[in-house]
Amino acid sequence: MKHIFSVAPVKRFMSNEYILEVKNLKKYFPAGRGGWFSRHNSFVHAVDDIDLQLRRGEVIALVGESGCGKSTLALTLMGLEQATAGTICFEGKDITHLSDQERKAIRRRIQMVFQDPYESLNPTQTIEEIVTEPLIIHGLASHAAERRERVLRALEDSGLKPAEDFLHRFPHQLSGGQRQRVVIAGALVLEPHLLLADEPVSMLDVSIRAEIINLLADLRQARHISILFITHDLGSIAHFADRVAVMYLGRIVEIGTTREVLTAPQHPYTQALLSVIPVPNPRLRKKRMILHGETPNPINLPTGCRFHPRCPLARDDCKRIDPRLIQITETHHAACILISK
Amino acid sequence: MAVQELELKPSVPSSPLLGFWNVFRKNRMAVLGLFMLLIIIVLAVFADILAPYDPRSYEDIQSSDVYQPPSAEHWFGTDDAGKDVLSGFMYGARISLIVGFFAAFISIFIGGVIGIVAGFFGGKIETFLMRFTDLMLVIPDLPLIVVIVALTKPSLLNIIFVIGLLGWTTTARVVRSQTLAVKSRKFVLRAKALGAGNWHIIWHHILPLVMPILVVNAVLVISLAILNESTLSFIGLGDPTAISWGQMLNFAFGRGAMSVGAWWALVAPGFGIVWVVLALTLLGNGLEQALNPRLESHHLMPGRQTVQKEAGEFSPAPDFYRRDAPLLLDVQNLSVHYVNNGNVAKAVQNVSFKLHEGELLGLVGESGCGKTTLMMALLRLLPSAGEIASGHVYFAGRDLMALSEEEMADVRWSGISIIFQGAMNALNPVRTVGDQIKEAILKHIPEFPPRALEDRVVELLDLVGIAAEHKDHFPHQYSGGMRQRAMIAMALSCNPQIVIADEPTTALDVMIQAQILELLDELRKKLGLAIIFVTHDLGVVAEMCDTVLVMYGGVTAEYADVDTIYNAPRHPYTQELLKAFPDLSKLERRLSSIPGYPPKLDALPPGCRFAPRCPLAFERCTREMPALHVLAKNHVVSCHLVEQP
Numbered sequence: 001m002k003h004i005f006s007v008a009p010v011k012r013f014m015s016n017e018y019i020l021e022v023k024n025l026k027k028y029f030p031a032g033r034g035g036w037f038s039r040h041n042s043f044v045h046a047v048d049d050i051d052l053q054l055r056r057g058e059v060i061a062l063v064g065e066s067g068c069g070k071s072t073l074a075l076t077l078m079g080l081e082q083a084t085a086g087t088i089c090f091e092g093k094d095i096t097h098l099s100d101q102e103r104k105a106i107r108r109r110i111q112m113v114f115q116d117p118y119e120s121l122n123p124t125q126t127i128e129e130i131v132t133e134p135l136i137i138h139g140l141a142s143h144a145a146e147r148r149e150r151v152l153r154a155l156e157d158s159g160l161k162p163a164e165d166f167l168h169r170f171p172h173q174l175s176g177g178q179r180q181r182v183v184i185a186g187a188l189v190l191e192p193h194l195l196l197a198d199e200p201v202s203m204l205d206v207s208i209r210a211e212i213i214n215l216l217a218d219l220r221q222a223r224h225i226s227i228l229f230i231t232h233d234l235g236s237i238a239h240f241a242d243r244v245a246v247m248y249l250g251r252i253v254e255i256g257t258t259r260e261v262l263t264a265p266q267h268p269y270t271q272a273l274l275s276v277i278p279v280p281n282p283r284l285r286k287k288r289m290i291l292h293g294e295t296p297n298p299i300n301l302p303t304g305c306r307f308h309p310r311c312p313l314a315r316d317d318c319k320r321i322d323p324r325l326i327q328i329t330e331t332h333h334a335a336c337i338l339i340s341k
Numbered sequence: 342m343a344v345q346e347l348e349l350k351p352s353v354p355s356s357p358l359l360g361f362w363n364v365f366r367k368n369r370m371a372v373l374g375l376f377m378l379l380i381i382i383v384l385a386v387f388a389d390i391l392a393p394y395d396p397r398s399y400e401d402i403q404s405s406d407v408y409q410p411p412s413a414e415h416w417f418g419t420d421d422a423g424k425d426v427l428s429g430f431m432y433g434a435r436i437s438l439i440v441g442f443f444a445a446f447i448s449i450f451i452g453g454v455i456g457i458v459a460g461f462f463g464g465k466i467e468t469f470l471m472r473f474t475d476l477m478l479v480i481p482d483l484p485l486i487v488v489i490v491a492l493t494k495p496s497l498l499n500i501i502f503v504i505g506l507l508g509w510t511t512t513a514r515v516v517r518s519q520t521l522a523v524k525s526r527k528f529v530l531r532a533k534a535l536g537a538g539n540w541h542i543i544w545h546h547i548l549p550l551v552m553p554i555l556v557v558n559a560v561l562v563i564s565l566a567i568l569n570e571s572t573l574s575f576i577g578l579g580d581p582t583a584i585s586w587g588q589m590l591n592f593a594f595g596r597g598a599m600s601v602g603a604w605w606a607l608v609a610p611g612f613g614i615v616w617v618v619l620a621l622t623l624l625g626n627g628l629e630q631a632l633n634p635r636l637e638s639h640h641l642m643p644g645r646q647t648v649q650k651e652a653g654e655f656s657p658a659p660d661f662y663r664r665d666a667p668l669l670l671d672v673q674n675l676s677v678h679y680v681n682n683g684n685v686a687k688a689v690q691n692v693s694f695k696l697h698e699g700e701l702l703g704l705v706g707e708s709g710c711g712k713t714t715l716m717m718a719l720l721r722l723l724p725s726a727g728e729i730a731s732g733h734v735y736f737a738g739r740d741l742m743a744l745s746e747e748e749m750a751d752v753r754w755s756g757i758s759i760i761f762q763g764a765m766n767a768l769n770p771v772r773t774v775g776d777q778i779k780e781a782i783l784k785h786i787p788e789f790p791p792r793a794l795e796d797r798v799v800e801l802l803d804l805v806g807i808a809a810e811h812k813d814h815f816p817h818q819y820s821g822g823m824r825q826r827a828m829i830a831m832a833l834s835c836n837p838q839i840v841i842a843d844e845p846t847t848a849l850d851v852m853i854q855a856q857i858l859e860l861l862d863e864l865r866k867k868l869g870l871a872i873i874f875v876t877h878d879l880g881v882v883a884e885m886c887d888t889v890l891v892m893y894g895g896v897t898a899e900y901a902d903v904d905t906i907y908n909a910p911r912h913p914y915t916q917e918l919l920k921a922f923p924d925l926s927k928l929e930r931r932l933s934s935i936p937g938y939p940p941k942l943d944a945l946p947p948g949c950r951f952a953p954r955c956p957l958a959f960e961r962c963t964r965e966m967p968a969l970h971v972l973a974k975n976h977v978v979s980c981h982l983v984e985q986p
Contacts, residue, residue: 065850066821078534100538107536119527124549133545134535175938176708186535203848205707205877210921210934217931232850235880235923239932262925276855278880280922282903285884290855294820 018089019194019226020054020077025086027069027076031299045298046072048250049086054194057224059217061237061258063273064247067295070230073247074196077228078112079103091193108138111187115199117179121171128167131155131185138190150189157222158185159215177208184215191223198230213240235277238262243331246270249298249306252325256332266334268313305337313338364631371627377620381613385434392428396584408603418605420589421596429589430609436585437613440501441567447505448566449512449559456516457551461524461543471517478510486569490578497580504569512558516551523550553632560625564618571614586610666697669838669871670719670757675732677711677718679942686943688714688727689895691969694888696839696871701862703882703903704875705918706892709939712875713762715892716841720757721749737838754785755835760828762844762875767828768816774827775812778802782834801830804867805860822853826860833864840864843875858884879918883907891915894940894950897969900977911978913955949981957982 028043046069054060064070075081077088079098088096095106114120121130131151141147155163158181171179180200187195197216201209217240219225229237237244237258244261246254246269254267265271275289291310296302302309308318317337325333366372384391393416406423409415417426459470489503523529524547532542573579574587577595581588593599593606677689689711696702704712717723719734721741734741736756741749761767769777778798782789789797799809805826816824825845832840842861846854862885865872874882882889882903889906891899891914899912910916920933937954940946946953952962959981967981 104536112534122528210932
């Protein structure tokens with residue numbers, strides 16, 4: 001475990017070893033029965049056939065609107081939802097279906113940061129209790145002194161300095177950014193290898209967002225943690241993610257390096273998402289490609305390409321053909337029939 | 342004044358317990374209830390010392406002592422056996438309280454366990470436990486208690502158990518619903534993600550949040566148990582060796598107190614029962630208020646809106662937006678103070694700006710910089726602790742600060758309307774959206790012709806891009822974006838000239854955010870609306886604003902037209918905010934952030950409010966608050982640096 005704290009020699013550490021491999025992952029929720037005597041049940045296709053590989057030390061941004069299934073994907077990876085089909089491999093081990101005991105051992109190494117720092121901390125616990133709790137749950141650091149030292153270090157690493165000042169405070173006495181740091185400290189104290197961050201900055205002010213993203217970038221650098229960063233805002237992760245995966249209605253529609261996706265987006269959905277990122281300069285007011293309507297409900301999926309009802313470039317073929325990911329470069333894939341190879 | 346302010350202590354209590362006490366002690370009735378209960382507890386505990394006579398001893402009692410009226414020797418008179426009623430009252434309190442507290446403890450324990458287990462585990466366990474609870478609830482308590490006690494030996498222990506074992510049903514139901522609410526909160530999910538087991542979650546996360554409701558409930562269960570015991574004893578089923586108040590009543594009734602006119606033998610125990618039940622009820626109400634913040638006064642209730650003139654430096658707002666457009670709103674030197682226990686927090690100080698027809702003003706700053714307070718002050722909707730310390734707001738030639746509350750109510754929806762932050766959750770879930778828009782119209786224009794109402798609703802929905810057929814749908818059938826559109830339709834229902842949009846897109850996805858921005862932009866062009874767009878996101882306002890007011894710590898940091906703000910900002914705060922913005926054309930550049938947080942409004946720094954976070958701060962900044970410098974006709978900056986050549 002020692003290597004985790006060593007400083008990375010390269011600017012961005014990333015090995016070729018996969019820490020997480022997701023194959024054909026599906027998560028369907030029953031959405032009520034067809035009728036009183038009908039045996040035909042309908043399903044919400046929250047996650048529908050996802051393939052994703054994450055290297056050790058890599059940051060992937062998973063981008064999409066609400067209802068695209070990105071949070072369900074995170075909960076399924078965490079084992080908080082049971083996968084309907086497919087496999088999840090973590091550090092070479094299949095963790096799709098585990099007993100509670102086996103799952104607990106894995107939990108130490110996969111941690112999660114939630115969206116709403118106002119809701120994800122128990123208001124009756126002090127910061128010390130919140131950050132100590134994971135150690136107690138996992139029976140780590142049995143001596144009080146050792147436990148305290150690890151808690152202080154996690155708080156300092158999360159940017160809460162001096163850590164002693166925060167130990168006896170309650171969440172309501174902290175600002176939103178500080179609370180999110182406490183959530184991160186609560187995850188870090190277990191020294192995880194993979195961090196799933198579910199919209200960790202969307203509830204925060206813009207000025208604070210940069211701080212939290214920089215903090216995560218530093219942690220990845222210092223501890224070689226892999227991060228799956230879930231967001232609806234492509235702009236916020238541009239400087240931080242190695243790769244970007246764009247998700248629409250339960251599927252990944254485009255995936256590539258951050259540079260490829262941001263500078264040469266292939267899927268019309270990615271292009272639209274990019275066009276609506278606010279540019280902080282009135283002289284650069286640009287033509288925005290605003291998609292109308294919202295992500296349709298994932299019970300009755302559109303035929304053919306799932307995006308065609310909202311796609312400004314849709315053709316007749318799009319109603320029939322359900323495109324699969326097409327390789328554009330070695331690292332860049334997109335699912336659209338309009339892509340010319 | 343300034344010196345005094347620096348010494349203000351933060352009003353946030355250091356522990357929840359202290360915070361609880363601060364709220365609780367403000368409720369005089371609850372404190373009275375606690376005091377009343379303590380008196381009885383002291384009497385009961387120290388009855389051996391305090392009671393003038395020992396009711397268990399039969400010495401010195403003659404037949405002439407029977408039913409003696411109150412006198413100096415026997416303050417409450419004597420009873421049928423010639424014993425002192427006051428002493429009996431004190432010892433009786435002991436028995437009544439013991440039964441009350443122990444029976445309630447049993448009830449609360451059973452009810453708490455059943456409620457938490459049913460609520461937390463759900464499924465078949467919940468169905469079984471709750472149906473069992475329903476069954477117990479259907480059986481009338483008192484007759485069952487009577488039957489069981491009559492069949493068993495009437496000892497004190499039996500009575501406690503019977504009352505305790507039958508009194509848990511309401512507790513179980515209340516606790517279950519509270520558990521369901523707590524279970525769905527995010528910190529429980531977080532604990533699961535950490536690997537916590539069920540019992541750990543119940544003990545550390547569910548129980549502490551269910552506890553307040555359990556405590557409130559316990560107080561009410563105690564009074565019920567005391568009443569039940571009194572009833573049992575009164576009908577002769579009490580423990581004959583333990584003389585409770587109910588037992589005293591029973592003896593007095595059964596042994597002819599009424600026929601000899603010895604009212605005192607009945608009044609004393611009866612008074613005791615009423616006293617304790619009243620004390621517990623008052624205490625319960627107080628606890629509920631202190632533990633349940635939702636019962637506190639709503640933060641938007643109109644409070645004191647007194648205008649206190651305060652001598653202040655006058656800072657004129659520049660008038661630079663399209664001079665041909667008529668001026669709608671002229672805010673001059675508006676200051677807002679929050680007064681809490683004699684402490685004054687200067688939430689907004691000397692803010693001035695102007696708004697013209699069709700103008701879109703961006704009001705930008707981090708959370709806690711006074712943006713929402715400023716908007717609430719404009720509408721005179723400050724919370725009760727807030728007051729407008731100085732300033733004028735001229736709207737259509739009238740000073741809003743000088744209007745009566747009725748006149749202001751007219752201005753509020755038909756002159757200036759507001760779309761609240763997180764307003765999507767402000768829709769009533771059990772009424773259709775169309776109905777709610779109708780209600781909003783009728784509330785402000787009661788004479789609106791009923792026939793035209795339906796058309797008006799369709800017109801408003803069409804204006805915000807909602808098809809007419811959705812008007813009969815309920816809010817839960819709307820998506821987040823559509824709900825926000827419906828809120829905008831409501832804000833437009835009385836044809837206001839100004840719409841204040843307070844963070845209308847914060848909780849929305851980027852695409853929906855873009856849709857809402859496009860809609861607001863269209864509306865202002867179509868209707869000539871002036872819009873004040875409150876946001877923490879400089880990027881959002883760059884797209885469409887004409888003018889931008891950057892606020893920091895309650896004061897104007899910079900106020901200029903949109904191009905100046907983005908391309909030639911002079912205040913370091915504006916410059917830093919812009920740097921924090923991701924620039925997609927420079928992918929390798931690390932985001933810069935502004936370290937630290939905006940100042941607490943009750944602990945403002947003495948000099949420039951931005952000085953503690955400012956990368957360019959020098960000595961003068963920590964001492965002296967910068968004046969508002971008017972650089973050009975269209976550029977106001979509050980920073981010492983602009984003075985230097």
